[in-house]
Amino acid sequence: MSYVLSGKRPLSEATRERVRRSIEALNYHPHAGARALASSKSDVLALIVPLRGDTYVPVMMEIAIGVVTKAREFGYDVLLLTNDEGPDGIRRVASSSRADAVILTDIGMEDDRIATIRQSGVDALLIGVPADPAGLDCVDLDFAEAGRLCVEHLAQLGHRAIAFIGEAEGVYRRHVGFAERTLRGIRAGAAASGVDLVHRPCEGSSQAAGTVGAAGAVGTLAGTVGAAGTLAGIFRERPRTTGLIVQNEAVIPSLMSLLRTSGRAVPEDVSIVALCPDKIAEQTVPPLTSVTMPATELGTRAVELLMLRMIGNGAHQVRLIPPSLTVRGSTAAID
Amino acid sequence: MSYVLSGKRPLSEATRERVRRSIEALNYHPHAGARALASSKSDVLALIVPLRGDTYVPVMMEIAIGVVTKAREFGYDVLLLTNDEGPDGIRRVASSSRADAVILTDIGMEDDRIATIRQSGVDALLIGVPADPAGLDCVDLDFAEAGRLCVEHLAQLGHRAIAFIGEAEGVYRRHVGFAERTLRGIRAGAAASGVDLVHRPCEGSSQAAGTVGAAGAVGTLAGTVGAAGTLAGIFRERPRTTGLIVQNEAVIPSLMSLLRTSGRAVPEDVSIVALCPDKIAEQTVPPLTSVTMPATELGTRAVELLMLRMIGNGAHQVRLIPPSLTVRGSTAAID
DNA sequence: TTGTAAGCGTTATCAG
């Protein structure tokens, strides 16, 4: 017997010890491949991350760390795939038995990888929620509720005109779930509180970001608007705007600079609430009131749910993590 | 024969076609485990990333993307490990043949994982350079040269008093290679140009970051200093400082804010040159003159070199990527 | 409680 039956069947303490010694003496190490072959389990999870630049990177990394750490606790290793292989990547690792299950991120409302998952029957877990999550396991922050929370906070402080500075335009065009849900939540919140709302997508990327003060034109990508342009536009169209909700973490620094440059003090003249990891929120001056983006937790929960599913747990589920808003220095009551 | 000998030996067009049909008909997919067992090659690379918070995350992520993308070109998959397994992680994947080689990041001058690599004889590639790279393959940005470049640029613009705002103190305590080399390069550059230099570690993390303007004390971690404290200290001790070199990308936003708050204009009163990814440098207002951190390239080069080694390429080597400085809006001549 | 042997799906070797 290949010894290390690690509890698979009753063993006498005698042989158990005998085996232990041999395993030491021979410096024995089970061969992962052989094991996978015989047991038809690879003990590997595949994590698929986007390689696009318009999704905020630190969040992805935190998710990955969370996934790897938690997976190890269950004895699994994690294979990292980028999304440029598309649905084929999933097929590849699944049908070659390189991985036992896949974890997807950056889920679109109508994600083309979902069909592949349904067909191939791989165990899968989505970090994010598609339009139709039937028969799928998903984890995500409750973005709609998060959005609502932001508006509510601002409304309670007396703000009547609010602008939502969202993700890059491409994100909405791709119908990425979290972006759409946030927007929906914010709109609902605005309607409920009766506050005036505008939504402006905003590029987080380089060239379009901010060129106020530097020589040069604003916005390099045709039709897209960076932080500078977005902000200017907002105050031009709605001069009475006093509340800002920001989801695109990449523009936060520019935004703060631009506000100061244009003579608007935070939070005296304008309040900002961000939807981002706490780390980011705490890093600015003043620190930002924010709804936290619990990236690591998303990763760990993903693995936990996936383990349940692989154990054969019955019902598929969409687990939404309730958002929580932390008041910091960037929001204040309006006079 | 398991058919798909993919060119391993001469085949007649006849059988080749016969095989192709069967492979289609049976929806055949080679089993990775079986293949690994028989060929004793897993076609997997292990990438080990730190999970510590004081190393800048976006850089890690970019490296990972670079590694995965390039690895796929060679038909390899990438296993993601965190460094909390330490040397054991390496041993585990190597001795179980889960991976054919490992790529290490966050290399310390005296990295304890190096001993493990030398002993176990795994093919390895370090992204970073330890004190003694003999017998090892390494890739890294030439940080010493990068540091020198920063000083030189500032010196040429006429700055005589320069401050280097470095990584968090813990990074130096751990003797992380890149941090030490940068410092060395900067010191050498300062000596060569005869400019006055001070070096100040700076926490990039949350609480210690900046509390100017917000109620509360500065610096939560005993003995460490955040952006606010660091900056204040610099101008208190050397009021004539006009040049800043920043390596800790996480503090850049706070730094810019703090400078503005304290009434110092960039680049009129103080020039800043950063050592960070272009994306970050372009995102601020004004955009930062910087020496780029070619993270993706580091990842791709790592894989390329590793492939050479696995092919059996002879000599070990340390490949240093020459740094390049891009002038943007944050540096100007001092009258 | 323990030994034995039959696969698991490839690759590699050795005759034809």
Next chain:
DNA sequence: CTGATAACGCTTACAA
């Protein structure tokens, strides 16, 4: 050029 057949190292079912 091609078809068998023995490894590869482990799991697991089946006897003992």
